[in-house]
Amino acid sequence: MTDFAIPGFDLAAFVAATLAEDLGEGLPGGGHDVTSESVIAADARFAGVMDSRDPIVVAGLPIAAAFFRHLDAAMTIEILVEEGSSVQPGTDLMRLSGNARAMLTAERSALNTVQHLSGIATMTRSYVDAMDPAATLLDTRKTIPGLRHLEKYATRMGGASNHRMGLWDAAMIKDNHVMVAGNVGEAVRRARDAGVSRIICEVDRIDQIEPALAAGANHLLLDNMPPAQLREAVALVAGRVPTEASGGVNLETIAAISATGVDFVSVGRLTQSAPAADIGLDFTPL
Known part of the structure; x- marks a missing residue:
């Protein structure tokens, strides 16, 4: 064919x-x-x-x-x-x-x-084109069922990189996982103890960063943080793991968000909207 x-x-x-x-x-x-x-x-x-x-x-x-x-x-x-x-x-x-x-x-x-x-x-x-070239644009899992591989292929054609392809290729610990586990550190420890090699942990407060890193997170998703807070978070992480900004990202905000020193910016609307x-x-x- x-x-x-x-x-x-x-x-x-x-x-x-x-x-x-x-x-x-x-x-x-x-x-x-x-x-x-x-x-x-x-x-x-x-x-x-x-x-x-x-x-x-x-x-x-x-x-x-x-x-x-x-x-x-x-x-x-x-x-x-x-x-x-x-x-x-x-x-x-x-x-x-x-x-x-x-x-x-x-x-x-x-x-x-x-x-x-x-x-x-x-x-x-x-x-x-709108973001700081020092950061990399990522897509998300917000795809139409059955079309994920095609839609993520399209984001690559547009110049983005793929985030997780699905639930299988990395652990992404979010607020609901933290709520059940009790705290960020415990959630990350459980994933680490289960033998998961790629652990992405979402944090929405500065005080969650050190517990997540101490427990073994190897990628931090900085959720819904304004640019000033993102810069503070990036400085605290100090290159120990990659950092990703997520939430509240649109064409008007991505320049400022991507210029804070984060390694990645993820945008759900690429495939969603x-x-x-x-x-x-x-x-x-x-």
């Missing part, structure tokens, strides 16, 4: 399931594109051009290509820009030619994916 791959993500299964949903496979009367089959001749051929209507950062074109090739393995597809590229309105992103019915059936799934992922990449790039990019796909008969 394509040599494009994202670790942990099954592209072929995603394409098949998405098209099956749109075609209504397994439902009474489902399993086909009623409009294309009734209006377009089976041997009709189209040429198509996908283009940007806004300035965007591109993400997801190889996935779009996989939708079209799933329905027409012989379709000719030319991807014109690299993933992660910044393009201006009117830029051609992809050219394709092949079976008209296949193009029309795959069109919406392909466009939905590219518009969503490019929207995330575009918003991410705006945050990267990014608007879809305006991308079109126009066909002409061959």
Whole structure:
């Protein structure tokens, strides 16, 4: 189908399931594109051009290509820009030619994916451009169920780094864990004693920092601290572990937050609130 791959993500299964949903496979009367089959001749051929209507950062074109090739393995597809590229309105992103019915059936799934992922990449790039370059932008687990690998791929295309991919690859001790354990130090100790090697501990007060570090935390998430408090926290940590600012971060605040000396700034809205990019796909008969 394509040599494009994202670790942990099954592209072929995603394409098949998405098209099956749109075609209504397994439902009474489902399993086909009623409009294309009734209006377009089976041997009709189209040429198509996908283009940007806004300035965007591109993400997801190889996935779009996989939708079209799933329905027409012989379709000719030319991807014109690299993933992660910044393009201006009117830029051609992809050219394709092949079976008209296949193009029309795959069109919406392909466009939905590219518009969503490019929207995330575009918003991410705006945050990267606004922040102090000494700090690194991180995404979060605030993703749409089933789309985490794709959405975190899009943040990478926008210039961010991925935080935890899920609940499995690091312990993140937050206020509810602390409440049950009794205090920050005890929560961190329990994770350490369980053999967890990567322990991220959220602190929202300066007096929680030393107990967390003493117990074995190796990454501190400084939650909802204003810039002055962040600078105080960074000075107290003094480089012993990486520090991350989180909470209250938007395009208006990220410059000041990222300039406090923190190593990372995490932003949930990258995947939670990014608007879809305006991308079109126009066909002409061959």
